[in-house]
Amino acid sequence: MPTKTCVYVPVETLTDFMIDALAKMGVPQDDARIVAEILLASDLCGVSSHGVAHLRMYYRRIQKGLQLPVTDWSIVRATPTTAVIDGGNGMGMVVGFNAMRIAIEKAREHGLGAVAVRNSSHYGIAGYYTRMAAREGMVGMSFTNAHPSIAPTFGNEPMLGTNPIAFSAPTDEEFPFTFDAATSIVARGKIEVAKRSGKPIPTGWVMREDGSLPTDATHLIEEMTRNEAALLPLGGSGEMMGGHKGYGLSTMVEIFSAAFQEGAFLSELHDTDKEGNPHFLSIGHFFLAMNVEHFVPLGSFRKTAGSIVRELRASRKVPGEERIYSAGEKAHAKAARVMAEGVEIPPGLQRSLNKLRAELNIENHDLGF
């Protein structure tokens, strides 16, 4: 029976469940482990929108033929420092994991490695892949495009995906510096959260077709789907507060994600073709690994990067503010709490996962709801 309160599921229990669920969807066991780990990484970071909450969405996408459960990825072209990978329209996480692994291998030997990916699908949180590089003593970057959400400056039509920029750098702290953010002011997930909670959104997150800036989130997701509203780029509408900068960064991510692999972009990234028939998502990614030891000793890099974030955190605070954070810090603290307390599963997600269990005939795994 679903409860009316949040349930906290131990990380290991939830991971085993996700692996089994993915296997039942047709994802091979080894790939299912990768996908589950990347979904879990999102819940550990506190980005619950991209974690286990997405499990049923992937099932729907597989059912609709938007992506394949078996990821038959292949290397289209490779040089000592670069590669282009075809994701075979499989599981984006499996493609992304292997693409970053290859970029890291190239950087280990040659200093730098870059891999462009075509024909992939939603790959979860971009910061997972850049953290892979940081663990190997490298700086990692990752970009992906996605279905249209953001309007360009002076426009109001969803054109660009939420196109994240992710960057990780090793530090001498317990965790790397990790920046991972959509180039819109907020990702779609925040609109969904406001809708569910019935709370208004701040003026300026979203623009309607008539140029108005709605605060009632009730119908915004549907309006965005019907092309009647769009997320605004980081910096907001117009140029006064730098909206053209968010727009430019989002376009940069689109170029990284599509142009290096002759791939789909912008309006081609809808779930359906012009006749309304579902088709492969054909999402593109880009991965970059830079081997620190080819520039300076890793220990020195770690010390500089760590000193930078410590000096920032120790700087003068706005009156009334308790502390200044650095990117990756909140995620690290959150991960420790989730490892100890389990992943929070709110009532709506409990219902969704119970439906998934029924759909996939999963009878073992006691999730506590």
Added chain:
Amino acid sequence: MPTKTCVYVPVETLTDFMIDALAKMGVPQDDARIVAEILLASDLCGVSSHGVAHLRMYYRRIQKGLQLPVTDWSIVRATPTTAVIDGGNGMGMVVGFNAMRIAIEKAREHGLGAVAVRNSSHYGIAGYYTRMAAREGMVGMSFTNAHPSIAPTFGNEPMLGTNPIAFSAPTDEEFPFTFDAATSIVARGKIEVAKRSGKPIPTGWVMREDGSLPTDATHLIEEMTRNEAALLPLGGSGEMMGGHKGYGLSTMVEIFSAAFQEGAFLSELHDTDKEGNPHFLSIGHFFLAMNVEHFVPLGSFRKTAGSIVRELRASRKVPGEERIYSAGEKAHAKAARVMAEGVEIPPGLQRSLNKLRAELNIENHDLGF
């Protein structure tokens, strides 16, 4: 006699004047050509704050011993794809030009090239260097740190430089896609412009020590210099409108610019040491070149990148707006106008350049004022 109106100086005349002025400051002739070209590139783009308007600032810096006119740069370390360069505390443009040239050479042979720079100085517009890569059929990126201006999220002390992100990609249009923007909402130059014109600035560009958001720009530059006010990151104050994203991007640029070369960062980038004595600026840069042909045919890349910007520009506009731009488009149009009409020199800059002429005993060069 200085006029009270703007004078338009032909590009060639102004360039010759800048080269002579730089030579009189002690900059070797070949280096003076590079510096003048990069200053001019800024005026051509419409970024007049970083162009000939900075010529006298460089002279002041040379006089004060903040940087040297003769740029004795050297390669500290090199691998086939990477290099670390010491700028010898010379002219930032000469260092930057050579660093990007080396990154491009590495990328031409090996697909990717990255060069980190230490002990440099202000290098002008970041987008000049990324356009160098685009001209060679490559994607270019460049980062630099600078003296402290931006407060971190929940902070109000100038800590990070305006730390620009620059990115160029070849397209099938007449000009590359070029994104080049400070990671603050606005660069310092916009505060200076508001001060000179006596106009208020929008709420939220700057934060004072008490957390207030001033709109009167009269004393803000002085307040920023005294650590009493700071620029806010792209996204503004707090996290509501994504200010933590601008802060994160600015920190990423600081890490790129300092950690790969064991360099100075944040508060170390003041013009004076803790005793108030002038010292070398020790600014750091980072340059990345990615050879498109190592991924896909250049023609294909150009077509994809061009199609992306054209689709964006053709998308639905906010009612009342005339057009949607793509990054690099306004700069390209401006350059054509400036080439035809000359560089606009407003009265204040005429006075500054006349003082410089007197200081350097330059008697030839008819600038028209």
